[in-house]
Amino acid sequence: MPFVTVKPKFQVTIPAGLRKDIDLREGDLMEATLVGDGILLRPKEVVDRKAAADRIAAALAAVQPSSGDRGRTEDEIMEDTVAEIAASRRERRARAG
Secondary structure (H helix, E strand, C coil): CCCCCCCCCCCCCCCHHHHHHCCCCCCCEEEEEEECCEEEEEEECCCCHHHHHHHHHHHHHHCCCCCCCCCCCHHHHHHHHHHHHHHHHHHHHHHHC
């Protein structure tokens, strides 16, 4: 197990082998959690909520209704979707039980 040294501003250098194993790069964010008598560092990704919402909105706008849904109201489509989900859950519970 490699050792690290705590520097004057409480900085540590993560050994190269460990950085490569988790594909850690300069500028990446990490979450620090106190665990037992140590500190666990986990790489984290930060998502720009506005950019993600814009991408989702663009993807949804590009979706075209299936030919079976044309002429139906959103409420009718939603009712059928909810019924399909409920049937799927019942089927999964029956297989598990």
